[in-house]
Amino acid sequence: MTSVVIGWILVTVTLILGGVFLLLHNVMGDTCVAMDEWVRSPTARSALDDILPCVDNATAQQTLYESKDVTFQLVSIVNLFITKVSNFDAPPQAGPTLYYNQSGPLVPTLCNPFNSDITDRQCANAELNFENAQQEWKKYVCEVSVTDGICTTVGRLTPTYYDQLMAMVNVGSVLYNYGSFLVELGDCTFVRKTFRTISMNHCSGLRGNTRLIVIGLVLASAAVMLCLVLWVSFTRESKHRGYAKQSQQESFSVDKINIA
Structure with missing residues (x-):
């Protein structure tokens, strides 16, 4: 019973971590896209205009x-x-x-x-x-x-x-x-240079790494869940076999008593 509880706790934790990293992956993806758009077209209206008020x-x-x-x-x-x-x-x-x-x-x-x-x-x-x-x-x-x-x-x-x-x-x-x-x-020349460096050197790596982390956590959660299902099935089957064996022994004892 303790193993089952620990297993479900692990499944819950890995699912929560997977959700957190999925959110982080989406946020970083949107941020990198916004930075790239702002670097390419600084005069166009973008999501960063209100955050970075630049002078002409x-x-x-x-x-x-x-x-x-x-x-x-x-x-x-x-x-x-x-x-x-x-x-x-x-x-x-x-x-x-x-x-x-x-x-x-x-x-x-x-x-x-x-x-x-x-x-x-x-x-x-x-x-x-x-x-x-x-x-x-x-x-x-x-x-x-x-x-x-x-x-x-x-x-x-x-x-x-x-x-x-x-x-x-x-x-x-x-x-x-x-x-x-x-x-x-x-x-915003300094900010533009910094965003360009981040977009070129780090964004693709961050998105790839967070994607791998999310996939790994989901696979780990699925593996633990499968182990729990197999463990519960094995435990239930073992109990059924134990009940069947006990029933056979009791039936055999009754037959011996009747014969005697």
Whole structure:
């Protein structure tokens, strides 16, 4: 009896798993078809339009231009401060805005990756880039007086000015390095490439594997069910044979008693 119960539990579990994987197979199939249609005809109305609201190419290019322009402006402000304040030996009479006892070697300027017309620009040998500016500018930071905030050691950048410059550099670095990627997200170019890769390299394999899993679970369920039927039939036949044998023995005993 216990074997029969366990067998029916196995049949139920395999059927449930088969249904789950069949649902997963259908969902993946529909998703792959929707992705393929959207990749081939991104401007046509599809099931993914409401999920992926993409901007048009003109808007995306304008966004890219604005990100480059902001990067250019940020680097220009940083270099203007370095040339006009940090590297300028102003007299004490110039006031705290221009004078904080800066001295020593001149601070190298930051490379601006764009010209004024936002075309690409080659960096000069003496210019720093976004990657090494933090480490190099630390060499020009001075110690400051607590009372008046001017440098008490050799240096052309106070810790406060250094932190402000690095904040602007970090913003410019993000815009420069990830601006194109963000634009690709906006016009769904990145999503389109990802969907194309999934559709070409994974969809057929996923559909095939889930189909094999469903077939395997159905066959396993059918095999267990057949075993249960054969087991029940065998058990019932064994009981019938036992009853028949017992009846024959009882009949034989009665005959012996009657003869005696």
